[in-house]
Amino acid sequence: MPVVLVTVLVVVVAGGARSVADATSTEAGAVTMGAVRVQPQPGWQQDGPVTPTVARLHKGPVVLEISVAGPVPGGPILLATLYRQQRLEPAFSQFATTSPESALLRNGAAAVRFTYVGISADGVSLEGLVVAAETADTSVVFDARAPSGVLAGALDDIREMVEGATI
Amino acid sequence: MAADRRSLHHRSIFQGRQPAFWVFAAFLAYGAVRMIVALGQLASLSRSGWALSWILLVVYAAPLILLIYYLDLYEREPVSVAIAAFLWGAFAATALALDAGGWDEVLANLTTPGFAVRWGPSLTAPVIEEFLKGAGLVLLYLIVRDEVDDMMDGFVYGALCGLGFAVVEDVVYFMAGFGGTPSGVLEGFYVRVVSSGLYGHVLYTGLVGTAIGLIVTRRDPTPTRERLPLAAGIIALAVLGHALWNAPILALAPSAPVHGAAWLWYPVDLAIKGLPLLLFVLVALRLARNRERRWLDAALQAEVGRGGVTADELAVLRVPARRRAAVRTMRARGGAAAGRLLGRLQREQIDLAMVASRVAAPDAPELVAQRRYCTSLRAALDAIPGAAAAAQPG
Numbered sequence: 001m002p003v004v005l006v007t008v009l010v011v012v013v014a015g016g017a018r019s020v021a022d023a024t025s026t027e028a029g030a031v032t033m034g035a036v037r038v039q040p041q042p043g044w045q046q047d048g049p050v051t052p053t054v055a056r057l058h059k060g061p062v063v064l065e066i067s068v069a070g071p072v073p074g075g076p077i078l079l080a081t082l083y084r085q086q087r088l089e090p091a092f093s094q095f096a097t098t099s100p101e102s103a104l105l106r107n108g109a110a111a112v113r114f115t116y117v118g119i120s121a122d123g124v125s126l127e128g129l130v131v132a133a134e135t136a137d138t139s140v141v142f143d144a145r146a147p148s149g150v151l152a153g154a155l156d157d158i159r160e161m162v163e164g165a166t167i
Numbered sequence: 168m169a170a171d172r173r174s175l176h177h178r179s180i181f182q183g184r185q186p187a188f189w190v191f192a193a194f195l196a197y198g199a200v201r202m203i204v205a206l207g208q209l210a211s212l213s214r215s216g217w218a219l220s221w222i223l224l225v226v227y228a229a230p231l232i233l234l235i236y237y238l239d240l241y242e243r244e245p246v247s248v249a250i251a252a253f254l255w256g257a258f259a260a261t262a263l264a265l266d267a268g269g270w271d272e273v274l275a276n277l278t279t280p281g282f283a284v285r286w287g288p289s290l291t292a293p294v295i296e297e298f299l300k301g302a303g304l305v306l307l308y309l310i311v312r313d314e315v316d317d318m319m320d321g322f323v324y325g326a327l328c329g330l331g332f333a334v335v336e337d338v339v340y341f342m343a344g345f346g347g348t349p350s351g352v353l354e355g356f357y358v359r360v361v362s363s364g365l366y367g368h369v370l371y372t373g374l375v376g377t378a379i380g381l382i383v384t385r386r387d388p389t390p391t392r393e394r395l396p397l398a399a400g401i402i403a404l405a406v407l408g409h410a411l412w413n414a415p416i417l418a419l420a421p422s423a424p425v426h427g428a429a430w431l432w433y434p435v436d437l438a439i440k441g442l443p444l445l446l447f448v449l450v451a452l453r454l455a456r457n458r459e460r461r462w463l464d465a466a467l468q469a470e471v472g473r474g475g476v477t478a479d480e481l482a483v484l485r486v487p488a489r490r491r492a493a494v495r496t497m498r499a500r501g502g503a504a505a506g507r508l509l510g511r512l513q514r515e516q517i518d519l520a521m522v523a524s525r526v527a528a529p530d531a532p533e534l535v536a537q538r539r540y541c542t543s544l545r546a547a548l549d550a551i552p553g554a555a556a557a558a559q560p561g
Contacts, residue, residue, distance in 0.1 A: 017269030060272030
């Protein structure tokens with residue numbers, strides 16, 4: 001009897017989380033910001049209103065912020081640098097990044113990506129992944145962040161949304 | 168007769184007739200597959216960083232494993248059970264905790280993503296992770312009930328389980344949170360292990376194991392019902408300690424970029440959150456040792472003069488330093504075989520105490536068998552030239 005009880009409790013705590021999370025979430029439709037369209041993966045929800053320049057999706061504590069603008073003369077490397085300097089560094093009391101790496105997204109857009117760790121102004125330890133991509137007439141920055149240790153579990157979803165985005 | 172004596176102690180984890188063994192094995196196999204795949208994916212980020220992570224964590228964990236294993240001065244736990252506790256923490260608990268990540272989503276769905284980001288790690292992770300690690304300890308107890316005698320045994324198994332969890336979690340943090348490059352791994356090692364390696368999962372799950380040991384102990388005459396509140400309090404303390412560690416408060420570490428002596432603030436910063444619980448656990452371990460010594464005295468006092476143990480042997484047996492000194496003296500005077508034989512006699516005399524505390528009557532067959540076995544070991548020792556003189560106290 002104790003063995004059955006322990007087994008059931010473990011299955012409920014570990015396996016039931018997904019069911020409860022799905023039951024308490026609402027499915028989000030495709031998010032369109034100007035020329036950029038992103039299809040949320042199952043379980044991802046909109047967080048706040050979608051504007052022509054910004055949208056936020058979240059799955060639990062993992063947040064994907066999508067910022068859209070016009071083309072940047074320096075290409076994705078300058079776009080990534082500006083995003084780091086103007087958006088990320090002021091938002092963290094401690095902040096460190098990896099070196100930017102060039103990439104080509106599945107949709108053909110040239111991109112630069114880097115990861116970062118930091119402690120937010122209110123003391124939360126976060127880790128993040130930034131993908132800055134650009135086409136001839138649009139630039140877009142995907143910034144996924146989560147509490148330390150949590151982001152790894154959402155990387156597949158994030159990769160799918162970023163790579164599958166229409167830009 | 169020998170079978171009666173052996174059946175009481177030193178059991179291995181491989182108890183195929185126990186349903187709990189197969190449940191434990193199934194969860195462990197699932198966790199091993201899931202975590203090996205996940206850790207393998209992290210290796211693709213940086214093979215050198217991944218390898219460095221494991222090397223550093225082996226250097227950290229190996230001495231800690233020995234320290235934990237030898238905490239119980241009177242009775243060493245079976246190696247296979249100790250390894251099983253470590254593996255449960257490393258693979259089963261970590262994999263199940265990943266599966267339970269949906270509770271963070273539930274918190275975000277019921278509140279806001281911002282609240283979940285800020286407070287999720289201190290509200291969901293401590294409860295879920297301590298439960299999943301504790302569930303493994305309960306299964307271990309159900310597999311080898313005779314090997315969880317008291318609070319100290321529970322602490323040893325719990326701390327090993329927590330250490331296993333911490334090692335795998337650290338690899339994930341080094342690779343995913345600190346970038347995975349060798350320099351990132353070194354920075355992660357400094358922050359998570361050098362600055363805070365004595366706090367964390369080892370303490371939390373050690374406390375959970377202590378509570379389980381308190382509930383199932385057969386050395387305490389207090390009714391189980393009366394021990395439950397204290398056990399619940401110990402588990403609550405473990406969860407609260409974990410929650411405080413994860414909470415976004417009391418973060419005093421210096422701002423990046425960190426240079427020179429500023430790195431020394433990390434141990435100070437992390438000690439503020441971790442040191443109080445560490446001190447509590449050290450005091451608790453001290454009390455648990457005293458409790459074990461009192462138990463040994465009570466159990467063996469009545470055995471003096473019945474053949475299993477003499478008054479002089481008991482005086483040596485109750486002080487671990489004197490036990491080790493006696494073995495060294497025996498080895499010097501009677502040779503290595505005599506030293507080993509005395510060590511074995513001492514272990515069997517501690518088992519005699521365990522048997523004595525489990526049986527109702529002083530003439531119970533297993534107790535008589537254990538006394539005779541100790542007597543035969545002493546006779547074999549006395550037959551070794553030089554051993555008899557070395558056995559004299561003083």
